[in-house]
Amino acid sequence: MAVFTFLGPEGTFTEAALLKVPGAREARRLPATNVNAALDAVRAGEADAAMVPIENSVEGGVTATLDAISTGPELRIVREEVIPITFVLVARPGTRVADVRRISTHGHAWAQCRGWASAHAPDAVHLAASSTAAGALALLEDAAKPGDAAICAPIVAEEHPELEVLATDIGDNPGAVTRFILVSRPAALPARTGADKTTVAVPLPEDRPGALMEILEQFAARGVNLSRIESRPTGQYLGHYFFSIDVDGHAHDARVADALGGLHRISPEIRFLGSYPRADGARPVVKSHVTDDAFAAARGWVDGILGGTGVG
Numbered sequence: 514m515a516v517f518t519f520l521g522p523e524g525t526f527t528e529a530a531l532l533k534v535p536g537a538r539e540a541r542r543l544p545a546t547n548v549n550a551a552l553d554a555v556r557a558g559e560a561d562a563a564m565v566p567i568e569n570s571v572e573g574g575v576t577a578t579l580d581a582i583s584t585g586p587e588l589r590i591v592r593e594e595v596i597p598i599t600f601v602l603v604a605r606p607g608t609r610v611a612d613v614r615r616i617s618t619h620g621h622a623w624a625q626c627r628g629w630a631s632a633h634a635p636d637a638v639h640l641a642a643s644s645t646a647a648g649a650l651a652l653l654e655d656a657a658k659p660g661d662a663a664i665c666a667p668i669v670a671e672e673h674p675e676l677e678v679l680a681t682d683i684g685d686n687p688g689a690v691t692r693f694i695l696v697s698r699p700a701a702l703p704a705r706t707g708a709d710k711t712t713v714a715v716p717l718p719e720d721r722p723g724a725l726m727e728i729l730e731q732f733a734a735r736g737v738n739l740s741r742i743e744s745r746p747t748g749q750y751l752g753h754y755f756f757s758i759d760v761d762g763h764a765h766d767a768r769v770a771d772a773l774g775g776l777h778r779i780s781p782e783i784r785f786l787g788s789y790p791r792a793d794g795a796r797p798v799v800k801s802h803v804t805d806d807a808f809a810a811a812r813g814w815v816d817g818i819l820g821g822t823g824v825g
């Protein structure tokens with residue numbers, strides 16, 4: 514039986530993303546306390562795959578995930594899921610919003626409800642929790658104090674009637690979504706669907722003026738669209754960065770494979786993080802000079818020259 518791990522405990526948005534994966538409801542599901550623990554369980558062979566958050570439409574990249582998949586033993590993204598995000602404020606019964614002094618939740622959730630909190634509970638401070646569900650479940654423990662509340666997914670309140678919902682739909686941006694990735698150990702790539710994404714982590718070569726431009730040129734010259742690019746410090750020393758990049762297309766697309774080769778020449782430490790189907794099924798527009806056929810024809814022409822026929 515397949516074993517999946519995820520940023521837990523039960524009731525996180527990450528669990529909701531995992532439950533969308535075919536077979537996950539029937540599989541063994543192991544909640545992890547943080548993103549690193551989930552990824553390490555996959556690396557150690559304790560789980561076949563881990564679901565972790567990577568990007569929120571309001572707060573941006575989940576840096577814990579971007580950094581953890583880009584370093585350490587190699588992993589591969591095999592799937593993505595996008596989940597609409599709505600939040601509720603919960604507390605022990607009898608608490609009023611005006612009484613709330615501490616709101617426990619995940620940093621990304623707090624960032625999405627900051628406006629609501631300053632308007633409705635201006636005296637409340639944020640207490641960081643490892644996930645939204647972890648923050649809410651802590652309210653049920655003996656250590657919880659009057660004035661404690663948590664921001665979490667509505668499912669946590671549905672599953673725990675001991676918690677009272679003080680306010681619903683408290684996110685500042687209606688329509689917020691979070692993107693999650695399913696990560697496994699390196700294996701054969703998921704099949705190309707025509708609506709795929711490829712993720713790489715590219716360290717920026719140092720002492721090379723224009724290196725970022727050279728990296729971007731590899732995509733531009735081959736008509737490959739980027740859907741996300743963000744810089745992250747490598748953590749080695751100040752001023753040393755890598756770029757986390759998502760591109761439209763699969764490593765089996767000739768234009769993407771060619772671009773990856775170009776990137777490797779510029780930045781040999783590049784890390785390939787996977788080619789996988791896009792959650793929205795959107796197909797990229799591929800210009801006629803960068804189709805697989807165009808690359809094959811060009812290769813044939815060069816081979817003809819090298820083979821001495823001189824005919825393409």
Ligand SMILES: O=C(O)C(=O)C[C@]1(C(=O)O)C=C[C@@H](O)C=C1
Pocket residue numbers: 520524525526527528566569575598619621622643644645646691
């Ligand atoms: O804490 C959770 O429930 C999570 O799944 C994590 C997470 C995140 O990392 O962004 C997921 C979705 C929401 O944006 C808030 C928190």
